[in-house]
Amino acid sequence: MLNKRQIIMRQMRKIKPTRMSVSGRIPYKGKSLPYESTLERDLIIVHAFREDVEDIVAQPITIPFVKNGITYKYTPDFFIKFVEDDGKPNMIIEVKPYDLWQANWRDWSDKWKTMQRYCKDNGYVFHIYDESRIKNTALDNINLLMKFKNSAIEEEDKEAVLEQVRLMGTTTIDYLLTRFYIGSFLRNHGLRVIYHLLATKRLKFNLFLEINDLTEVWVDYE
Numbered sequence: 001m002l003n004k005r006q007i008i009m010r011q012m013r014k015i016k017p018t019r020m021s022v023s024g025r026i027p028y029k030g031k032s033l034p035y036e037s038t039l040e041r042d043l044i045i046v047h048a049f050r051e052d053v054e055d056i057v058a059q060p061i062t063i064p065f066v067k068n069g070i071t072y073k074y075t076p077d078f079f080i081k082f083v084e085d086d087g088k089p090n091m092i093i094e095v096k097p098y099d100l101w102q103a104n105w106r107d108w109s110d111k112w113k114t115m116q117r118y119c120k121d122n123g124y125v126f127h128i129y130d131e132s133r134i135k136n137t138a139l140d141n142i143n144l145l146m147k148f149k150n151s152a153i154e155e156e157d158k159e160a161v162l163e164q165v166r167l168m169g170t171t172t173i174d175y176l177l178t179r180f181y182i183g184s185f186l187r188n189h190g191l192r193v194i195y196h197l198l199a200t201k202r203l204k205f206n207l208f209l210e211i212n213d214l215t216e217v218w219v220d221y222e
């Protein structure tokens with residue numbers, strides 16, 4: 001019998017292209033995740049970058065719910081599986097713009113309450129994600145770093161920065177720039193090196209704090 005962490009989630013509903021909203025797919029761990037709106041796209045971007053997320057499944061489950069005596073089916077948008085050692089409960093997420101879910105709360109509450117009960121019974125949490133939870137500092141940081149992910153950086157530059165961080169344990173972007181890249185031209189190059197290392201996850205940082213010169217960075221020790 002499956003325990004609460006062993007329920008297998010898989011995509012239950014195929015997303016078809018539509019002219020009414022933005023849709024597409026984002027590569028993720030050897031598969032591609034579909035989205036039906038810019039909010040869904042941005043949610044995928046953030047959770048795909050997070051290192052405490054083990055897996056993301058779109059349209060992960062379909063459950064029956066009763067409204068006015070009639071049985072319907074409900075398929076939420078995403079399942080987020082966290083790394084077990086992190087201790088976070090896995091999430092089932094419905095993505096809706098704030099104005100839309102506020103206006104339709106009463107009409108949609110039956111299916112959402114049913115999903116809440118399902119999650120409680122299986123050790124998950126259910127959340128409605130709107131702009132306030134998706135358009136955040138983490139998304140801004142990722143959008144900034146992705147501009148540098150494919151930058152052509154000399155391996156010597158990367159290793160010099162990484163070795164300094166290994167020696168110190170934790171340091172700041174400003175210290176690294178001062179240590180290796182004095183002068184405005186070199187400083188700009190240094191930012192490219194550091195942002196590239198952050199984008200490729202060779203340097204670690206707090207994703208949920210705005211990146212600036214005082215951002216603390218570190219490396220994982222294998």
